[in-house]
Amino acid sequence: MSEKKELVAELARHPFMRGFAPEAVERMAECVEGIREWDEDALIFRAGGEADMCYLVRGGEVAIEIHSPGVGSRIVQTVSHGQVLGWSWLFEPHQWAFDARVLTPASAFVLRGEAVRKCMDEHHDLGYLMMSRFAGLIAARLQATRLQLLDLYASRD
Amino acid sequence: MQAVTELPTINPMAPVPHEVVGKRRETYDTMTLELAAPEPFESRPGQFNMLYPFGIGECAISISGDPSRTDRIVHTIRDVGAVTHALHALDIGDHVGVRGPFGTPWPMEAAEGKDLVIVAGGIGLAPVRPAIYEALNHRDRYEQFVLLYGARSPEDLVYLDEIKEWRSRFDAHVDVSVDSAPSGYRGSVGVVTRLIPSADFDPEHAVAFVIGPEIMMRFSVTELRALGMPRDQIYISMERNMQCAVGFCGHCQFGNTFVCRDGAVFCYDDIHSYLPIKEV
Numbered sequence: 293m294s295e296k297k298e299l300v301a302e303l304a305r306h307p308f309m310r311g312f313a314p315e316a317v318e319r320m321a322e323c324v325e326g327i328r329e330w331d332e333d334a335l336i337f338r339a340g341g342e343a344d345m346c347y348l349v350r351g352g353e354v355a356i357e358i359h360s361p362g363v364g365s366r367i368v369q370t371v372s373h374g375q376v377l378g379w380s381w382l383f384e385p386h387q388w389a390f391d392a393r394v395l396t397p398a399s400a401f402v403l404r405g406e407a408v409r410k411c412m413d414e415h416h417d418l419g420y421l422m423m424s425r426f427a428g429l430i431a432a433r434l435q436a437t438r439l440q441l442l443d444l445y446a447s448r449d
Numbered sequence: 450m451q452a453v454t455e456l457p458t459i460n461p462m463a464p465v466p467h468e469v470v471g472k473r474r475e476t477y478d479t480m481t482l483e484l485a486a487p488e489p490f491e492s493r494p495g496q497f498n499m500l501y502p503f504g505i506g507e508c509a510i511s512i513s514g515d516p517s518r519t520d521r522i523v524h525t526i527r528d529v530g531a532v533t534h535a536l537h538a539l540d541i542g543d544h545v546g547v548r549g550p551f552g553t554p555w556p557m558e559a560a561e562g563k564d565l566v567i568v569a570g571g572i573g574l575a576p577v578r579p580a581i582y583e584a585l586n587h588r589d590r591y592e593q594f595v596l597l598y599g600a601r602s603p604e605d606l607v608y609l610d611e612i613k614e615w616r617s618r619f620d621a622h623v624d625v626s627v628d629s630a631p632s633g634y635r636g637s638v639g640v641v642t643r644l645i646p647s648a649d650f651d652p653e654h655a656v657a658f659v660i661g662p663e664i665m666m667r668f669s670v671t672e673l674r675a676l677g678m679p680r681d682q683i684y685i686s687m688e689r690n691m692q693c694a695v696g697f698c699g700h701c702q703f704g705n706t707f708v709c710r711d712g713a714v715f716c717y718d719d720i721h722s723y724l725p726i727k728e729v
């Protein structure tokens with residue numbers, strides 16, 4: 293199998309791609325810059341940095357951290373196999389809001405954000421699918437954040 | 450539906466003194482007490498005792514030890530007010546009044562031959578620990594065994610040594626998540642409900658025991674239902690504040706139901722109308 297075909301096949305197996313038609317996976321594969329691996333403690337991106345890449349995590353665990361002067365860094369979520377790391381590359385001003393730090397050696401498909409956005413513009417079916425996937429992710433994240441704010445484990449009554 | 454538990458034949462209102470023989474700090478506000486049972490103490494997973502630190506008051510505390518050990522009664526207690534504070538202050542050799550056991554048990558038989566999924570939040574791991582012991586002591590009775598445990602922060606996690614032990618078993622899927630953690634924490638971070646969709650079980654062929662603060666139980670049940678788990682395969686423990694423990698006083702009543710007499714473990718199918726699930 294050619295390298296490109298192998299990449300398409302591997303990308304198609306990523307849980308985020310479930311339900312994508314084969315042509316859609318091929319189009320997304322065109323946007324893949326490569327598969328990257330990181331060691332423990334590596335910083336994948338930093339808050340305020342340009343959000344130019346989309347990461348589909350293949351393995352390992354990555355912490356999303358926020359730093360607040362006086363409070364220090366806190367982990368607000370961890371992302372692992374099969375999940376997407378960040379969506380800031382999809383929306384203006386394309387700037388990361390959090391740090392992403394590797395907890396256990398991780399690897400991800402790295403897609404060029406600009407290329408994915410262009411592909412979504414040119415192929416509206418794919419664009420719609422991507423937008424509904426990300427809307428689902430963002431809604432789930434919002435729900436989780438509200439639960440964290442409610443404090444699920446607070447004393448009762 | 451759960452059968453109403455028979456009341457003990459001894460006077461259920463009279464506390465019997467028990468000696469404290471072990472004490473262990475779990476977290477900054479939670480302690481485990483071990484009491485010597487004057488005679489073999491039989492209980493089923495999910496039942497509770499009324500503990501009475503003499504002269505202070507009484508409160509319901511679930512039994513958190515291994516039900517196969519009848520010489521010891523184990524309770525894990527979070528210090529939230531006068532009575533629980535007095536229980537924390539007990540030393541080895543002190544005595545505490547005990548009435549019990551009371552309450553409906555976790556329906557272990559309903560899970561036999563099926564996947565058993567336990568979702569516990571915060572101190573809720575204590576009341577379900579006897580069910581975990583029982584399931585792991587008789588592992589062959591169940592298909593998948595899944596334990597999903599969430600707490601507010603790493604400092605709020607109880608029974609860390611045991612969790613490590615359970616996680617190392619090849620026949621148990623154990624996942625732990627905290628709401629937030631300081632940088633450098635190596636575990637999973639996010640609300641416990643998030644662990645449900647990625648756990649390995651067949652929702653139509655599983656029984657779930659859910660326990661924790663009510664809000665956590667509501668959202669856990671929503672996730673289980675979203676995966677297709679029928680209402681009558683979900684059991685929850687309603688640990689609402691109670692006083693008499695024998696269905697007299699009405700303190701813990703909701704609708705026609707008394708938590709102390711008819712619970713604390715309920716089939717979700719029987720009480721779902723009392724637990725409205727609102728969108729946040």
Ligand SMILES: Cc1cc2nc3c(=O)[nH]c(=O)nc-3n(C[C@H](O)[C@H](O)[C@H](O)COP(=O)(O)OP(=O)(O)OC[C@H]3O[C@@H](n4cnc5c(N)ncnc54)[C@H](O)[C@@H]3O)c2cc1C
Binds near residue numbers: 447506511512527
């Ligand atoms: C069936 C059952 C099993 C329980 N098992 C355990 C256990 O294993 N370990 C444990 O630490 N606690 C358990 N509890 C809760 C425990 O009974 C209460 O925390 C205790 O009664 C508090 O008494 P207190 O005098 O220390 O505090 P209080 O001064 O009476 O209360 C302190 C605060 O906690 C709130 N509160 C008290 N009890 C409850 C309750 N049941 N639900 C919601 N809020 C409450 C009060 O409103 C108040 O805000 C259980 C409760 C029930 C009903």
